[in-house]
Amino acid sequence: MADAVSDSGRPLARDGALSRNRIREELPNQPGVIAWWRTSGNWGRAGCIPKVVRYTVPGVEIKAEIPVKKKRIISSFILAVTFVAFVIALGVLRPEPLQAQANPPKYEVDPYWPKPLPDAWVTGELGTVCVDARDHVLVLNRRKLTDHELEAGRQAPPVIEFDRDGNVVNSWGDPNLLPKLLHGCSFDRDGNLWIGGGWGGMVQKYTHDGSKLLLQIGRKDVYDSSDGTSNGRALNSSHTLLFKPAAIAVDPSNGDVYIADGYGNSRVAVFDRNGGFLHQWGRQGTKAEVEAGVGGAFMLVVHCLSIGNDGLVYVCDRQGDRLQVFDKMGNFRRNIQIRTDSPQLPDESGTVVWMDFSPDPAQKYIYIVNQHNEEVDIIDHASGQIVGRFGRAGHQLGEFNHAHSLAVDSKGNVFVAEVVGGQRVQKFKIVGSQ
Numbered sequence: 001m002a003d004a005v006s007d008s009g010r011p012l013a014r015d016g017a018l019s020r021n022r023i024r025e026e027l028p029n030q031p032g033v034i035a036w037w038r039t040s041g042n043w044g045r046a047g048c049i050p051k052v053v054r055y056t057v058p059g060v061e062i063k064a065e066i067p068v069k070k071k072r073i074i075s076s077f078i079l080a081v082t083f084v085a086f087v088i089a090l091g092v093l094r095p096e097p098l099q100a101q102a103n104p105p106k107y108e109v110d111p112y113w114p115k116p117l118p119d120a121w122v123t124g125e126l127g128t129v130c131v132d133a134r135d136h137v138l139v140l141n142r143r144k145l146t147d148h149e150l151e152a153g154r155q156a157p158p159v160i161e162f163d164r165d166g167n168v169v170n171s172w173g174d175p176n177l178l179p180k181l182l183h184g185c186s187f188d189r190d191g192n193l194w195i196g197g198g199w200g201g202m203v204q205k206y207t208h209d210g211s212k213l214l215l216q217i218g219r220k221d222v223y224d225s226s227d228g229t230s231n232g233r234a235l236n237s238s239h240t241l242l243f244k245p246a247a248i249a250v251d252p253s254n255g256d257v258y259i260a261d262g263y264g265n266s267r268v269a270v271f272d273r274n275g276g277f278l279h280q281w282g283r284q285g286t287k288a289e290v291e292a293g294v295g296g297a298f299m300l301v302v303h304c305l306s307i308g309n310d311g312l313v314y315v316c317d318r319q320g321d322r323l324q325v326f327d328k329m330g331n332f333r334r335n336i337q338i339r340t341d342s343p344q345l346p347d348e349s350g351t352v353v354w355m356d357f358s359p360d361p362a363q364k365y366i367y368i369v370n371q372h373n374e375e376v377d378i379i380d381h382a383s384g385q386i387v388g389r390f391g392r393a394g395h396q397l398g399e400f401n402h403a404h405s406l407a408v409d410s411k412g413n414v415f416v417a418e419v420v421g422g423q424r425v426q427k428f429k430i431v432g433s434q
Helices: 020-026 071-093 147-152 287-292
Strands: 034-039 050-057 060-065 105-109 126-131 137-141 159-162 168-172 180-187 193-199 203-206 213-217 247-250 257-261 267-271 277-281 302-307 313-317 322-326 332-337 354-357 365-370 375-380 386-390 403-408 414-418 425-433
Touching (some): 126 414, 180 247, 193 247, 302 354, 313 354, 354 403, 375 403
Parallel strands (some): 247 302
Antiparallel strands (some): 034 050, 203 213, 247 257, 257 267, 365 375
């Protein structure tokens, strides 16, 4: 904070209650707040008082004339103006919580997150990002590096955990034991980590630190197909096998496991907490069915799912450019269509690739990875309408190259992981409202 000075530029001398120390106590200790004081005389003369007080914070200025010359009144006035300036400063420098905003939040990329990776690590495609109860961010690294990248750097581990500040706090994973083509992660209410893979036919449950495998659904390299291989015809029916699971969500109320068995198969398969099959829904749909909005008919890949606070299951119909909403038994409730510049279906890239909710109890907004446009769309949960967006195609900070998944923390920060050309995770923070 700048010192208070007179018109002549000299430091403020002691003058009873308006000493420099007292002024420092009364001014808000808030970065970016600056105060100017103008006087009707010399500060060194007894009885001299401020005439004008003006506060400036980023984008805001308060200026007030003081018409009286009594120190007691002046001191009270200074405190009052200081308080108003402090409140405004808080509003400018600290955006409103997400649930308090009347308009959709505005985002910008955080260029300082994450911190540089240790030991010359290089990440390949980041198949998925998820956030735990402490707002630690975890990414699944597919480890696809070029020969040059391996020559110049080192292969990063398959599972990397960052703290809120972007520091690596844990890493682990044996590529020979984990699912292949890592694709989908989530935490359950006990903090255990669930991981799926686009290849390999299985979903695994680990302790948070990865030290112990707790459960596996499906068998490694055995597929729910006509011949048990990935080349066979998908059967979309097994109670013990999966095909190529894309995402996992665990019901916090009872521990049931919902799996988007989405590549090859076209279903949501539900298991109990011990891995026992419960039920399923979904099938491969036709173009006409998807165009007509038929529920439970998916266009190619069932790519992600999440369970909302409303108890409903939200499923990404990626190439169908829609989010399908069901109850937990698979009864269809509604569509949320995201048709942005996609002339026809199936949409190869897809506008509904991944999704997560805003952290407020009502989950006012749904965040969706729109890979077709390389952006994140902000959806009003109630109406299903797009009310905001951020990102664009490109290679610079804040831009995307094959954005593939996202996760939202308790503060409303959005983390986006990229595959293929991007191969990174970026953090987007709230900077106001749109």
